[in-house]
Amino acid sequence: MEDASKRIAIIGSGPAGFTAALYASRANLDVMVFEGDRPGGQLTITTDVENYPGFPDGIMGPEMMEVFRKQVHRFGAKSIYETITSLEYGEPFTLVSDRGTRYQADAVIVATGASAKLLGAPGEDEYMGYGISACATCDGFFFREKDVLVVGGGDTAMEEALFLTKHCKSVTIVNRTQNFRASKIMLQRAQKNAKISFLLDTVIDEFVGTTENKIKNLTSVKMRNTANGEQWVKEIDGVFIGIGHRPNTDLFAGKLDMDEVGYIKTKADCSYTNVPGVFACGDAQDAVYRQAVTAAGSGCMAAIDAERWLEQQAHAD
Helix, strand or coil: HHHHHEEEEEEEEEHHHHHHHHHHHHCCCEEECCCCCCCCHHHCCEEEECCCCCCCCCHHHHHHHHHHHHHHHCCCCCECCCCCEEECCCCCCCCCCEEEEEEEEEEECCCCEECCCCCCCHHHHEEEECCCCCCCHHHHHHHHEEEEEEEEHHHHHHHHHHHCCCCCCCEEEEEEECCCCCHHHHHHHHCCCCEEEEECCEEEEEEEEECCCEEECCCCCEEEECCCCCCEEEEEEEEECCCCCCEEEEEHHCCECCCCCCCCCCCCCCECCCCCCEEECCHHHCCCCCCHHHHHHHHHHHHHHHHHHHCCCCHHH
16 A cells, blocks of 8 residues: 555554554554553553443453553554653654654654643642552552542542542542532442542642651641631541543643643544644543543544545645
């Protein structure tokens, strides 16, 4: 095929990146998948995936991503375990990794996903990993029979809280208002769980801890009632931040059109960005659904769009 020599660089893995790689490699394109500092994306820190078609009994997130990876490798896509730190726009595009290696590609698919948001309160950075976590599935085991807080009112917070009940003595969901952004089914699951309680109209103003023998340890949080301003200190064993995610798109700032949050804007009904030859898919451009299955679908779109664009460029030449 004429397109056999055309190279596509996919920045990021996960359902979007791997699906894009699957379709692009089956189209006889030369595919490089830059898996970055979290190979497999967010699903590698997820336990049971129950809502992805084809797995009636569910599947563990890391296992699912390994299945995806094996499938794309079968068709010739190559995983490169490096992080792209800069992208030079041109014909071809030049990608520079954290190792200083330079790669060239005729088209680029952005599938960089998103990362957990943090509160930004004093002490958060200091005690991150020492009593504060943004990943219940990663760290829940370390809080067995402990009392913990989960901050947030969306599906992320409910999922974190429900998972933590498998390990923790008690879980308190802290939400800054009386209202929840969580889906009805997720909220109901949390409300029905005997280990979960709710602390509403409340925020954490500061994380407090101790340092003994150079080992840090979170011991309490300073809390505030958003309705009446009342402040108090609550002793706690751990805090999990579950307030959502932000797109990992800083690399493309100033080049690709984004919304105010940083989600890449794509043209209607396709994955085209404002830069010809650059396509976006998955959580890097999806601020609404942010599901594995929709990410995979958009990865398919990006690969097909890229293949057709490359074909058009070949005929133009």
